[in-house]
Amino acid sequence: MTTSTLPRRTALFESHQRLGGRIVDFHGWELPVQYESIMKEHDAVRNRVGLFDVSHMGQVFVTGPQALAFLQKVNANDISKIGPGKAIYSHLPNEKGGVVDDVIVSCLAKDRYLVVVNAATADKDFAWFQKQAKGLDVSLENKSDHYGMIAVQGPKAAALIAIIAPAAAALPRFGALELELYGQRCFITRTGYTGEDGAEFIVPNEIVVRLWEDLLAQGQSYGVAPCGLGARDVLRLEAGYLLYGQDLDDDFTTYEANYGWVVKLDKGDFIGKAALLKQKQEGLKRKLTGVKLLERGVPRAGAPVLVDGREAGKLRSATFSPSLQAGIGVGYLDLPDLPAGTKCAVSLHGREAPAEIVKVPFYRSPNLKKGA
Amino acid sequence: MLDPKTLRYQKSHEWFSPDGTVGISDHAQKEITDVVFVEPPKVGRVVKQGEACCVVESVKAAFDIYAPVSGEIVAVNAETSKNPAVVNSEPYGKGWLFKLKPSSPREADVLMSSGDYEKFIASEAAHGSH
Numbered sequence: 001m002t003t004s005t006l007p008r009r010t011a012l013f014e015s016h017q018r019l020g021g022r023i024v025d026f027h028g029w030e031l032p033v034q035y036e037s038i039m040k041e042h043d044a045v046r047n048r049v050g051l052f053d054v055s056h057m058g059q060v061f062v063t064g065p066q067a068l069a070f071l072q073k074v075n076a077n078d079i080s081k082i083g084p085g086k087a088i089y090s091h092l093p094n095e096k097g098g099v100v101d102d103v104i105v106s107c108l109a110k111d112r113y114l115v116v117v118n119a120a121t122a123d124k125d126f127a128w129f130q131k132q133a134k135g136l137d138v139s140l141e142n143k144s145d146h147y148g149m150i151a152v153q154g155p156k157a158a159a160l161i162a163i164i165a166p167a168a169a170a171l172p173r174f175g176a177l178e179l180e181l182y183g184q185r186c187f188i189t190r191t192g193y194t195g196e197d198g199a200e201f202i203v204p205n206e207i208v209v210r211l212w213e214d215l216l217a218q219g220q221s222y223g224v225a226p227c228g229l230g231a232r233d234v235l236r237l238e239a240g241y242l243l244y245g246q247d248l249d250d251d252f253t254t255y256e257a258n259y260g261w262v263v264k265l266d267k268g269d270f271i272g273k274a275a276l277l278k279q280k281q282e283g284l285k286r287k288l289t290g291v292k293l294l295e296r297g298v299p300r301a302g303a304p305v306l307v308d309g310r311e312a313g314k315l316r317s318a319t320f321s322p323s324l325q326a327g328i329g330v331g332y333l334d335l336p337d338l339p340a341g342t343k344c345a346v347s348l349h350g351r352e353a354p355a356e357i358v359k360v361p362f363y364r365s366p367n368l369k370k371g372a
Numbered sequence: 373m374l375d376p377k378t379l380r381y382q383k384s385h386e387w388f389s390p391d392g393t394v395g396i397s398d399h400a401q402k403e404i405t406d407v408v409f410v411e412p413p414k415v416g417r418v419v420k421q422g423e424a425c426c427v428v429e430s431v432k433a434a435f436d437i438y439a440p441v442s443g444e445i446v447a448v449n450a451e452t453s454k455n456p457a458v459v460n461s462e463p464y465g466k467g468w469l470f471k472l473k474p475s476s477p478r479e480a481d482v483l484m485s486s487g488d489y490e491k492f493i494a495s496e497a498a499h500g501s502h
Contacts, residue, residue, distance in 0.1 A: 038431045039406040039457070230405070234431060296409050296453075298429040320408040320431050349411075349427060349434065 010055035011148045011208040019226050027120035027245075029056040032228040042234050042322050044225035045194050046365070049154035051215055051226050054193075058122030058144035059202060060115040060129060066137040067111050074132050074271055075105065076254055078264040082107045087176040087189045091262050092125065093272030097253040097279055101125050102244050106176035106189055114176075114187060116149075116202070118244045132271065148208030152215060153198035153235075155367040156222040161188075161199050163218045164211070168199055173368075182207040193232060195239025195365050234319050237328065240290075240361030246301070247288060247316045247330060255279055256332065258288045258360065286313065287336035290360035291346060293327035297353045299346045305331050306345040306352060307338065315346065323363045327353075330360060373465035380440070380483035382422075383492065387464070388440035388483055395468040396428065396437065396459065399493050405430045407459040412448035412470055419445065419472065421479050426469055428459060441479040443472040 007030045016023065021032025031053065034041060044050045062071060071079040077090035084107050092100040101121045106114045117125045126142045133140055152161055162169035168177050168188040176189045184204045192198040203211055216224060233243070242248045248257050253276060255263065263276055291305055299318035304311045318329030329346070338344075338357045345352040376398065379387040385400035401407070409429040419425045419439040426437035448470045451458055459467040474480065484492060 033432075034405060037406050037460075039408075230431060297411075298409055298431075298434065300434065320429070322408075322431075 008056075010053055011205045012053045012055060012212055015209060015212055016053065016226075021226070021228060024229070026056065026229055029119060031056060032226075034228040034230045035226050038228070038230040038234065039322055041225055041227035041231035044223065045154045045196055045227060045231065045235055046323060047155065048223035048225070049152060049156040049160050049198075049219055050194075050231065051212065051219070051224060052151040052153065052228075052232055053148075053212070054151050054200065055148035055205075055208060056119035057149050058117040058119060058125070058142065059147045059149075060117060060122075060126060061141040061143055062113040062115060062129075062138060063141075064111055064136075064138040067113055070129075070133055070136050070138040071105060071113055071115075072268060072270060073136075074129065075103075076263045076270065076272065076276070077105075078267040079105055079107075079113075080267065084109050085171075085176055087174045087191055089174075089191075089262065091254045091259065092128065093254065093270070093276065094250055095272055095275065097255075097272045097275035098250040099244070099248050099252065099254060099257070100128050100250065102242055102248060104189065104191055106187065108176070108178050108187070114202070116189075116200075117144075120245055146204060147202050148205050150201045150203070150208065150212055150215065151192055151194075151198060152201070153192045153194040153196050153227075155197060155365075156219075156224075157196065157198035160215065160219045160222055160224065164214060165201075171199075173197070182210055193239075193241055194235035195241070195361065195363060196235075196367060197365075233317075234322065237317050237319055237330070238321050238323050238361065238363040239365075242288075243317055252288075252332065253279055256284055256286055256288060284336040286332045286334050288316070288330050288360075289313075289333045289336075289338060290358045290362060291315065291329050291331065291344060291355050292324065292358045292362065293346060294354045294356060297327050297348050299327045299329045299348060299353070299355075301329070303329070304347040305329075305333060305355070306347065307333070307335055307342070312344070321362060327355075328358075328362050373462065376464050377486045379464070379486060380480055381486070381489035381492075382438065382440050382483055384436075384438045386437055386440050388480060390480075392443070392446070392471045392473055393468050394437070394440055394470050394472065395463055397489070398463050401460045401463045401467070404428060404435055405432050405460075407452075407456045410449075410452040410456050410459065410469065412452065413445045415445050415448060417445045418475075419443065428469070437469060439472065440483055441472070441474045442476055443474040445470055446473045447471040
């Protein structure tokens, strides 16, 4: 990994410019925040299909006889539950139960795994992995500079994927596949960050542009739209997904983030287990909680949330939700047991906008089967 | 729809028409991105030139709208409450924000002409402020 402070560009940078993408700096990467309109891109993903350049994300390969033992040690989720061809969402806890990163782990073979990590944390994660791998018969390779990544998301994603990679279209949700595309070794997982069906293509940089252009061309009849970070952030917040560095970091635990299902205390020992067990027994003092405005208005990150007139916390992520046609946000409130429907207020431009506590996810796509 | 060439502009990207109507420029609506909410001023409110009196919110952020001249707010555009996207689609037409009755009409003299505003946008872009 380079440590340059100059903004980095993905292999698709020129494609974004040609498509009229408005480029912003995102954790040191020059990426499009939008092309034509965040609302139109959001609509494409909820109703048709959208393409996202997520090449800034990192890829770490874990191989060797103790690959699973290593992954079990650093993950809160039970990696032994996935065999070859499966992926799983997980958190990497630190000793205090805080979160080093949230990741997707794919099992490629019994002794070979791919971990997709966040862009801003890729170097931190790799250093953490190297430290924790000491004494284990496992090899770690940070291939983040070698691969680009394209997310195809939306109810028409499977149909589009079927044209490019038929085998991937047949995969179940959280299926993973290693395959050849354009003569190069690639990986596809049926995962995403939008709350819709879809897949993420992890392909060598040399073929990212070809894949992007083929997806755009083949997707025309499905109403495909290239989508930027702006739509991605709205979609993921509606779907209740965490944004590392904003909703979650080294100081908040998986339980506090309301992602307790990720922690598998019965799987054997792992880093942070003792701290997480203790917190589970003692109860939470704060919890990431969903808030929805009851009047028109748009809450923003940093806005105080008032419960019974007292500030209970601040919003970490907030936006206008096109799917709910309402302002939504999540924040750590020091009242961890507030039931959905509890009335509260969000401070906006010096006024107190009426709001209520709601269950997260804010939005469940009717396009996804229940439990999928 | 008003002809943008006949309007006056301020650096914060509001336009002002000789009849007292205020809106945001096409450049501004593109920068703001999808407008999802407009909080108009109250009719009857008296504002000073440069005073923040209206909020335009997009998915991305909230933007204050500053009064181009001093005066009394005499009308607000109800259409922007029903369909805020009209600010994006017709910034010089159905997407106007409010109308004011200027108290010192000479204040409009400090506003930019269309040509000067175009130059101002170009210089802003050159300085990489976006």
